[in-house]
Amino acid sequence: MKHKASLPYLLALPGLAVLVAILYPFLTGTWWSFTSYRLNRGDPEFNWGENFVTLFSSGEGLHAIGVTLTYAAVVVVIECLLGISLAMLLNYGRYGNFFRLLIVLPMLLPPVIAALMWKVMLTENGIANWILESLGGQRLLWLNGQDSALWSVILIDVWIFTPFVVLLAQAGLKSIPAELREASAVDGAGPIRNFVSVTLPMLTPILIVIVTFRGVDSLKMFDIIYTTTKGGPIDATTNLHVMAYLDGIRNLNFGMAMAALVVLWVLCYLISHFLLKARRKEATS
Amino acid sequence: MTAVLLQEDAAKRRRRRKNTKHAVVIAVLCAWSVFALAPIVWILLMSLKQPGDIASYPPKFFFSPTLANYAEVLSGPEFLTPFANSLIVTLGALALTLVIGLPTAYSLARFAFKGRENIAFGILSLRFAPELLIILPLYLIFQNVNLHDTYLGLILAYQLVTLPMLVWMLRSFIEDLPKELEEAVAIDGGTRWTAFRHVLFRLMAPGLGASLMLSFIWAWNNYTLPLVLSGRNTEVITTGIQQYISFQSIAWGPMAAATVISLIPGILFALLSLRWIVDGLTAGTVKG
Numbered sequence: 282m283k284h285k286a287s288l289p290y291l292l293a294l295p296g297l298a299v300l301v302a303i304l305y306p307f308l309t310g311t312w313w314s315f316t317s318y319r320l321n322r323g324d325p326e327f328n329w330g331e332n333f334v335t336l337f338s339s340g341e342g343l344h345a346i347g348v349t350l351t352y353a354a355v356v357v358v359i360e361c362l363l364g365i366s367l368a369m370l371l372n373y374g375r376y377g378n379f380f381r382l383l384i385v386l387p388m389l390l391p392p393v394i395a396a397l398m399w400k401v402m403l404t405e406n407g408i409a410n411w412i413l414e415s416l417g418g419q420r421l422l423w424l425n426g427q428d429s430a431l432w433s434v435i436l437i438d439v440w441i442f443t444p445f446v447v448l449l450a451q452a453g454l455k456s457i458p459a460e461l462r463e464a465s466a467v468d469g470a471g472p473i474r475n476f477v478s479v480t481l482p483m484l485t486p487i488l489i490v491i492v493t494f495r496g497v498d499s500l501k502m503f504d505i506i507y508t509t510t511k512g513g514p515i516d517a518t519t520n521l522h523v524m525a526y527l528d529g530i531r532n533l534n535f536g537m538a539m540a541a542l543v544v545l546w547v548l549c550y551l552i553s554h555f556l557l558k559a560r561r562k563e564a565t566s
Numbered sequence: 567m568t569a570v571l572l573q574e575d576a577a578k579r580r581r582r583r584k585n586t587k588h589a590v591v592i593a594v595l596c597a598w599s600v601f602a603l604a605p606i607v608w609i610l611l612m613s614l615k616q617p618g619d620i621a622s623y624p625p626k627f628f629f630s631p632t633l634a635n636y637a638e639v640l641s642g643p644e645f646l647t648p649f650a651n652s653l654i655v656t657l658g659a660l661a662l663t664l665v666i667g668l669p670t671a672y673s674l675a676r677f678a679f680k681g682r683e684n685i686a687f688g689i690l691s692l693r694f695a696p697e698l699l700i701i702l703p704l705y706l707i708f709q710n711v712n713l714h715d716t717y718l719g720l721i722l723a724y725q726l727v728t729l730p731m732l733v734w735m736l737r738s739f740i741e742d743l744p745k746e747l748e749e750a751v752a753i754d755g756g757t758r759w760t761a762f763r764h765v766l767f768r769l770m771a772p773g774l775g776a777s778l779m780l781s782f783i784w785a786w787n788n789y790t791l792p793l794v795l796s797g798r799n800t801e802v803i804t805t806g807i808q809q810y811i812s813f814q815s816i817a818w819g820p821m822a823a824a825t826v827i828s829l830i831p832g833i834l835f836a837l838l839s840l841r842w843i844v845d846g847l848t849a850g851t852v853k854g
Contacts (some may be wrong), residue, residue: 284758289677293685296670296733299725302687302790306703307695313703318708374591382840383599386606389832391787391845393804397811398605401612401818406623408608415624435624440602452848472831490851501696504789508808522696529702530794542699553694557687 314539321533332540341516341524345541348431349520349548353499356438360495361488363439364446369480371447372454381447388444392504399437400424400509424509430517437505442498446491453487454480486563493556497549521545572775606829608726613822620818637825645824648806654800655792656716656785659724660778663732666725671736673764676745686737693730697790705794715797723791728781735850739773740766776846779835783843786831803828 290297316325336342351547367384371377387395402409403423410420423433457480465479479529503522506512510525519527521541529538612620614631639645658822673679674686704723705714743766751761789804798801807828810821835843 284677287671288685289679289682292669292677293675295666296689297685299666299729300685300692301690303700303726305821306700306707309707310699311589311705367595370591370595374588374595375594376592378840380595380599382836384595384602384831385843386836387602389756389783389836390829391789391804391832393789394807395605395785395808397821398609398825400811402605402608403820405623408625411577411624438630440605444602448847449852450846452844452852469669487852494851497694503697506795508789522698525696525698525702527696535706536696537704540698545696546699549694549696550691553691 292525310539311543314543316536319534319537324531325536328536329487332536333544335537336540336544341519342541343520344425344516345524346544347517348518349500349522349545352431352435352438352502353496355435356475356499356502357492357495358440358498359435359439360443361491364443364491365450365484365488367443368450368454371451381451384447385444387441388448390441393508394406395441396437396508399440403433420444425514427514427517430510430514434506434509435520437504437509438499441505442495446495447488449491450484454486456485456487486560489556489560489563493560496552496556499547500547500552503547521548609822609825611827612818613705615819615822617819620822624759635819636827637798639820639823639827643805644809645820646828648801648803650827651717651796651800651806652786652803653799655720656782658717658721659728659785660781662721663725663728663781664778667729667732667736671733672740672766673739674733675737675740686733689730689733691730692726697726698794701791701794708795714795715799715801720792720795720800720802723795724785724788727788727791728785731784731850733778734779735777736773738849739770739777742773743769771848772842773845776839776842776849779839780846781844782837783832 313325315327316331317328317331318325333500336346353355371381371384401407404410405420405422409421409423413420422429424430426433432546461479461483465475470478502520502523503526504522506518506520507526510518512523522545525538525541525545528534528541611627613635614630614633615629616634619626619629634726642849645760670685674682701723708719708723710713713722720808747765748758748761752758755765787804792800792802792805796805807821807824810817810824
């Protein structure tokens with residue numbers, strides 16, 4: 282169909298306009314990250330990247346970076362392992378559609394509200410501790426413990442977002458032709474060999490997508506952490522995103538808050554950039 | 567004779583092994599389903615309890631249920647106002663996203679033009695940026711232009727959440743539809759606009775439905791944006807529900823009831839059309 286050269290741009294104009302509009306707060310914020318901007322103390326003043334130096338040299342800054350990376354790495358590994366296993370079981374067994382409905386539900390609920398539900402269950406006299414005691418175990422501090430808080434938050438993340446991996450992995454598994462697996466079985470490959478040499482390579486493109494989305498989303502996790510612990514106890518669960526909120530909204534230190542966000546953004550950008558590039562390479566090869 | 571018996575035996579054994587395998591698979595799936603549903607069931611039970619039953623330890627599984635918590639939640643503005651605000655903001659954001667996103671997605675799907683992939687990835691990159699990076703500056707900008715704590719301000723800001731995924735989902739749905747259908751309309755003398763209205767739009771209706779539904783869920787579930795950009799006038803459900811715990815003592819019963827009610831959209835969508843949700847999710851993420 283013929284069209285004027287300008288038509289595609291004209292149609293894409295609304296989307297472009299949004300992109301340009303978002304540049305304004307984005308650039309403003311990036312500028313602030315290089316200033317000593319405090320909301321209650323006058324205008325932003327350029328301070329030669331002092332915020333970034335503070336971030337990378339202070340205990341709190343390094344701790345937040347550590348929490349961010351630990352959280353993301355642990356969450357992605359656990360959710361991928363569980364999600365792919367569950368997807369394979371769903372595809373293998375009977376009643377797949379029924380179980381899928383049950384398994385997917387947590388993903389569709391607001392994460393804050395899901396986190397709130399877990400907070401209720403993980404209180405000192407909550408049902409989780411009752412189950413532990415009935416099984417002969419000891420009560421745990423869960424979200425209130427300096428050592429257990431991060432793991433409790435990770436547990437909630439796994440509960441909410443494993444379904445995301447399940448759904449995408451299922452789609453990926455379905456796209457593998459059955460003949461391939463049969464052929465390798467005829468050649469004498471056992472189930473493990475089959476998984477490693479047939480399923481996994483065929484699943485790689487979708488695995489890249491899963492890791493991109495879950496990786497970025499867990500690097501910038503805010504909802505679950507802020508509703509359950511507000512970054513505490515002390516700073517046990519303070520990642521970069523939560524720290525930026527506390528710095529900015531609570532301490533009105535917009536310079537430091539934006540510096541943390543810029544660092545976080547670079548992390549997210551690098552991951553999504555490399556993985557999406559790998560994905561395109563994978564798709565064309 | 568013995569050979570035949572042996573063969574039958576082996577077949578039986580194989581069948582039995584297959585049945586055991588299926589049983590194990592179903593047991594594992596059941597176990598995970600219990601894990602997935604237990605918190606939802608527990609909060610549902612809690613919402614039906616009287617204050618005394620909620621606080622008891624060991625927890626009570628059998629109790630005389632009451633609807634008092636729901637009556638309390640549904641009779642005052644503490645819950646109904648955020649619920650209505652959530653509806654207004656979410657639907658408003660969806661309408662705006664559709665107006666912006668549909669032509670953009672169509673253009674990205676149907677034309678090859680310079681800078682196309684850059685625009686597409688520019689839009690997708692919004693999905694990968696930490697929300698506060700945009701929202702903290704937006705907070706001050708909105709205060710200067712009187713958009714803070716207004717529906718319009720929130721609807722504009724929600725584009726950050728709804729637009730990227732809608733554009734990517736729609737783009738991949740449109741790409742999946744054969745171009746020839748539209749070209750046939752053109753041969754019959756129709757314009758691109760008639761082709762879009764009469765052919766493409768109807769064919770993409772399921773995809774559009776899926777995209778809108780997922781966008782609805784994401785907007786409805788969002789927390790960071792309203793946390794910073796809304797105030798007393800526009801508090802939405804995800805921020806409003808926190809009021810039950812920010813009081814000196816936690817109002818467990820009403821909180822549980824409010825939680826259950828705010829879970830309804832997600833559960834409803836899942837029951838009505840999980841297939842669409844899956845289609846939309848794969849369209850927005852896997853393809854492209």
